[in-house]
Amino acid sequence: MTAERTCPSARAAPGNTLLAIRGPDGRMKPLRTPMRIDAGFIEEAEKHGSPEARMRFAAPCATSGCSQWTGSRCGVIDKVMDFLEAEQVPLRADLPPCAIRSTCRWYDQSGAAACKGCELVTTDMRAPAPA
Numbered sequence: 219m220t221a222e223r224t225c226p227s228a229r230a231a232p233g234n235t236l237l238a239i240r241g242p243d244g245r246m247k248p249l250r251t252p253m254r255i256d257a258g259f260i261e262e263a264e265k266h267g268s269p270e271a272r273m274r275f276a277a278p279c280a281t282s283g284c285s286q287w288t289g290s291r292c293g294v295i296d297k298v299m300d301f302l303e304a305e306q307v308p309l310r311a312d313l314p315p316c317a318i319r320s321t322c323r324w325y326d327q328s329g330a331a332a333c334k335g336c337e338l339v340t341t342d343m344r345a346p347a348p349a
């Protein structure tokens with residue numbers, strides 16, 4: 219049986235965890251202590267646009283219950299890494315601090331390489347983040 223993994227790019231939903239907040243440089247800054255969110259938090263956050271355009275949330279990986287699941291893995295981080303490599307985006311050299319690394323789906327699949335591109339991932343690319 220596969221150990222339960224954590225999705226590091228989940229929706230803002232009650233019970234999920236606030237993992238990181240987008241900084242002025244456009245990169246996601248991890249919270250030292252992730253915070254469980256509730257409906258009140260989401261209501262406030264939505265007043266300023268899509269929460270997923272400027273924050274990252276974690277939740278249990280839904281595997282086959284998620285449209286990004288390929289049947290054996292999460293397709294998101296594979297696409298992200300392919301894109302970053304194709305565009306030759308400069309990545310950080312060190313491993314960023316992360317509160318969910320021990321259960322992270324992306325780290326489980328791709329190791330430290332996933333972490334080096336992780337801060338560049340915005341969950342909701344449809345909505346422009348407010349300046």
Ligand code: SF4
Pocket residue numbers: 226314315316317318319320322323324325332333334336337
């Ligand atoms: S990919 Fe790495 S940095 Fe990103 S959430 Fe997973 S363990 Fe943390």
